[in-house]
Amino acid sequence: GAGVSQSPSNKVTEKGKDVELRCDPISGHTALYWYRQSLGQGLEFLIYFQGNSAPDKSGLPSDRFSAERTGGSVSTLTIQRTQQEDSAVYLCASSFEGGSSYNEQFFGPGTRLTVL
């Protein structure tokens, strides 16, 4: 079946602009995660959605970052007033159930964001 998809695959923007990154999880997966992968760094947890529960936003680095998940499926990560340090690969993952890392997370190919 189809895996996790993300769009766009690449995004180049100017400092100060807003960007939206999209994630389509695997159908039927209730949990959705966003991670950020900066150059030379491991993945950094950003936000977690599980069903209708309030999202865990504890990993968002600043209030310029926000995310929503509509209808329990597609998610959008929005970065306002982008800064050069926001340049990274943003990865989305989904799992059949949430609540524990026991549930395998399936990753999308990522969106490479470059802020000039």
Place this chain on the structure above:
Amino acid sequence: AQSVTQPDIHITVSEGASLELRCNYSYGATPYLFWYVQSPGQGLQLLLKYFSGDTLVQGIKGFEAEFKRSQSSFNLRKPSVHWSDAAEYFCAVGGHPNDYKLSFGAGTTVTVRA
């Protein structure tokens, strides 16, 4: 707080030779441990995972890893490397049992020479 260290940033290995990638973790309880592989332009793919039981776990693509609690390590091994194993490898630790956040190491890039 949980954390993962991958001491080797880059490893070069000859095709057919053995490979070992090191991973050390810090976690206050029994960890869930994972190895992921990321090929260029691809998302992360799970190679193997350890939750409990037998400390030697087998994964896909001929990889295995051994959990050593005394050393806080979870090293990844493959007896004979193929050119297609060139990729970046990430070790990750998850909480137990309700911590869904994975903490990743910085990754090890593997280059395979002919």
